[in-house]
Amino acid sequence: MKNNIAISNEFLIQRIGQGIKLIKPNSKEHHFKEQYRHTVADFLEQPFNIWFSNTECAFVTLNDGCANICGLESVKASVGKRPVDFMVQKQAVIATNHDEQIMIKKKLEITEFDLIRFDGSSHQCLLFKLPWYNDENKIIGTFGCGSIIGKHNLAEFLSKLISLDLLNINETGVTQTNFPSKNDYTFPYFSQRESQCLHLTVRGKPAKQVAIELGISQRTVEEHLNNIKFKLGVFSKAELIDKALNYFYELNQ
Numbered sequence: 001m002k003n004n005i006a007i008s009n010e011f012l013i014q015r016i017g018q019g020i021k022l023i024k025p026n027s028k029e030h031h032f033k034e035q036y037r038h039t040v041a042d043f044l045e046q047p048f049n050i051w052f053s054n055t056e057c058a059f060v061t062l063n064d065g066c067a068n069i070c071g072l073e074s075v076k077a078s079v080g081k082r083p084v085d086f087m088v089q090k091q092a093v094i095a096t097n098h099d100e101q102i103m104i105k106k107k108l109e110i111t112e113f114d115l116i117r118f119d120g121s122s123h124q125c126l127l128f129k130l131p132w133y134n135d136e137n138k139i140i141g142t143f144g145c146g147s148i149i150g151k152h153n154l155a156e157f158l159s160k161l162i163s164l165d166l167l168n169i170n171e172t173g174v175t176q177t178n179f180p181s182k183n184d185y186t187f188p189y190f191s192q193r194e195s196q197c198l199h200l201t202v203r204g205k206p207a208k209q210v211a212i213e214l215g216i217s218q219r220t221v222e223e224h225l226n227n228i229k230f231k232l233g234v235f236s237k238a239e240l241i242d243k244a245l246n247y248f249y250e251l252n253q
Contacts, residue, residue, distance in 0.1 A: 005060050005140060007052060009041035015165060018108045019131035020143050038164050046164075048157055049125075049146035052132060057099045058082045060141065069148065071117045088116045099129065099142050106131050106139065112238040113146075124149040124206070126238060128161065147204065149237075154204025158245060190228065197224040201237065202244050 011022040022040065043050045044063040051062035059078050070086050072078040083092035091114060102109050108130045116122045125146045132141040145166065147157040190198065193214070200210045207225065211218040225240070234240050 005052075005054055007040065007061050009039060009044065011040050013038050013040060013043065013166075016133055016137070018106060019133050019139070020166075021133045021135075021137075043145075043164065046145075046160060048152050048160070049144075049148070051144050051146075052141060053099060053144070054141040055103065055139070056082065057096045057142075066146070069115065069123055069146075071119060071121060086117055088118065091116045102129050102142050103131055103139050110238050110242050112149075112236055123151075126154065126157075126241065128166070130166075149204060150206040150209065152204060154202060154241070157204070190231070191224075194224050194228050197221055198228055198240075198244060201225065202241055 007022065008024075010025055012025060014021045014023055025039075040052075040061070044061070046063070047065065049063065049066040049069055051066045052060040054060050058080050059082075062075060062078055064075060067073075067075050067078045070078065070081070072081060072086060083095040087095065095113065098109070098111065098113075108128065111127050111129070113125045113127050114122060115125055125148055127144060127146045129142050129144045131139045132143045134140045145157075145161060147154055193216075196214055197210055200213060201207075205213070207221045208218050211221045214221070225237075229235060229240055232240060232243050234243060
């Protein structure tokens with residue numbers, strides 16, 4: 001595999017702009033607070049999917065959850081694997097192009113993605129990807145965190161990203177939205193049903209599960225979600241969740 005990168009579980013993860021940088025524990029470079037000293041191991045131990053990929057979109061390291069969801073034998077056997085090695089061609093191209101765009105734009109991206117493997121197994125994912133920098137502040141790949149919709153608790157996933165200092169809505173460089181605050185008269189009105197659908201969706205419930213919990217049809221849930229997207233001016237569930245996250249953060253201030 002080309003583009004080999006040395007990485008240790010003891011390395012500290014530091015936010016830099018809209019990306020991350022790995023620093024050796026004894027380095028004098030890091031300036032972040034004590035509570036933000038999270039290591040690669042801290043992230044790899046999380047219950048959701050974590051991975052580091054090089055500029056060729058090949059895994060450098062990842063956790064067991066990520067290896068399993070990709071249908072790979074083990075973490076060790078996954079190193080060097082690219083999307084084309086375990087996804088159907090169409091999805092592999094989408095995943096690769098997305099990584100390339102993140103490295104070009106140097107920007108954190110939140111996106112939905114359908115992971116479809118060669119064996120036909122598929123998973124709907126919510127992905128957070130950031131550019132990965134080296135000691136010379138040059139991009140050497142991407143860092144990703146993924147939640148499987150319907151499997152992982154989305155609220156816990158987002159809360160964990162914030163606690164690990166990976167997602168900070170008020171931080172310059174993290175993807176921002178123009179979602180009005182709770183005191184803004186332009187904030188769209190949601191009906192009771194729309195509010196219920198929104199809260200359950202942000203908690204990671206798929207439309208089918210939302211329908212069961214609310215005692216309505218899945219088609220009705222999807223209609224409510226489409227209305228919410230229209231009111232918020234968004235087109236995807238990822239954008240909807242991004243805006244809702246900003247608003248719920250405002251409510252807790």
